[in-house]
Amino acid sequence: MTAGIPLSPWLATVLAAVFAVTLAAIAHRVAAMVLRRATASIPVLHSVVLACIPVMRVLLPLITLQLVWQAASSDLPYIEGIRHFNGLCVIAGACWLLIAAISGLANGVIAQHPADVEDNLNARRIATQARVLSRTAMTGVVMAGLAMMLMTFPGARQVGASLLASAGVVGIVAGIAARPVFSNIIAGLQIALAQPIRIDDVLIIEGEWGRVEEITSTYVVLRIWDERRLIIPLQWFIENPFQNWTRTSSEILGTVFLYADYRLPLDPLRTELQRVLETAPEWDRRVSVLQLTDVTERTIQIRVLVSARSSGLAFDLRCRVREALITFIQREYPDCLPQVRMPADVAAKAPLSMQTP
The missing domain is CATH 2.30.30.60 (SH3 type barrels.)
Incomplete structure (x- = not known):
């Protein structure tokens, strides 16, 4: 009987805590339903609400518990330690709520500007700003929360x-x-x-x-x-x-360099380039240029300039053009591939392995 007397104040406090947590859970469920429906037509705010709802499921009971512990008698054993610990949990929960709200806001803004479109420059700009600024803000929240807890x-x-x-x-x-x-x-x-x-x-x-x-x-x-x-x-x-x-x-120019013999005519090569580009899905029809850009003592250098909507497509287009033009030269002008010329008398004296068949 005497052992039960000191427990009666704690019993009342515990019952009050259970009642407060139950009330907080009911309030959270009702508020979550109302806020979901109220913000359904506002995507960014709806994203913030959805991010905060799981956090508030934990934070609301912690706040009500803190109110119960503060209202309890200071003569209860261990009450000061419980108040302090619960206060730390409330601070941590508040920081968690701010981080969730920042994350929800950033995700909502990014979702409003999808990047899965052809011209996604503006969407990528907004996504970068939202993510970098949100993470910087989250870092500040964490540092402020740790400082408050200390x-x-x-x-x-x-x-x-x-x-x-x-x-x-x-x-x-x-x-x-x-x-x-x-x-x-x-x-x-x-x-x-x-x-x-x-x-x-x-x-x-x-x-x-x-x-x-x-x-x-x-x-x-x-x-x-x-x-x-x-x-x-x-x-x-x-x-x-x-x-x-x-x-x-994202539009970009791609270059292809070819090396050939001086005898290669360029006009058929230009015609073949145009034919290849007309059937290439990677080409955006902006630029198509074939020029002789340099000569050496043995070969000529041909530069092909083509355009594409992105760097990935430009790489594929360069490979397509390079393969097609090399195949064209091999098929139509095989004698115009790079060669090493020698005078007839020198070639006659050269070893058999060096003479062309």
């Missing part, structure tokens, strides 16, 4: 105050050590606003051709054509030059 510990506040008062050198060292992190964050903001690169842009970096697969708050993932991944810090793009083949448009 400030709930009296010991941490005292340590922080003493470090600020007497350890200025340590602060300078920490600032120097953290410089790469902050420089990458600032570089991320510059990239999001100035747009030197975007998601799915075609870049040439360190001699590697690839597409931008992901832009995080600290680095960029470049998907190389052979499925490798090149990881580049954001700061690198601010400090180094690089090629962006899709900066203002």
Whole structure:
């Protein structure tokens, strides 16, 4: 009987906590249904609501529990520790809610501008800005949440105050050590606003051709054509030059170089080029040029310039044109392939292996 007396205050508090959690669950279910229907006609807001609903399923009970613990008597054993722990959970849940809302907002904006269209330049620009800015904001939320959680510990506040008062050198060292992190964050903001690169842009970096697969708050993932991944810090793009083949448009010119004998007539080759391009789905009908661009003591250099809607199509078109023109020369003008000429008297004295049949 005496053992049960100290438990009665806790029993009332626990019952109140159970009632509060049940009430929070019911409120969450009703609010989720109402908000889903109310925001169905607003895609971006609907995306934010959908992202926040799972978080609120956890956060609402935590908030109601915190109210119960605060209303409970301070004489209850362990109540201060429970209040502190629940408060930390509420802070973590609030940060989680903000991160979910930011993510939902970014996803909603990106979904409004699909990139699976032929001219997706504007969609890629918006997707890059949304992802980089959202991840930067998420980083700020996490740092602010950790700072708020640490400030709930009296010991941490005292340590922080003493470090600020007497350890200025340590602060300078920490600032120097953290410089790469902050420089990458600032570089991320510059990239999001100035747009030197975007998601799915075609870049040439360190001699590697690839597409931008992901832009995080600290680095960029470049998907190389052979499925490798090149990881580049954001700061690198601010400090180094690089090629962006899709900066203002995905349209691009492709070149094909051929080497032939001086006797090769160019007009039939131009006619064959036009015939090949007319049947090539990769050609966008903008540019079709065949020119003799250089000569050496043995061969002529022929440059073919063609256009395509994207770099991938341009590569396929170059291969198609190169194969077709080489086959044409082999079939129609086999004697105009690159040759090594010798005077007749020198050829007669040459070993049999060097003489042409």
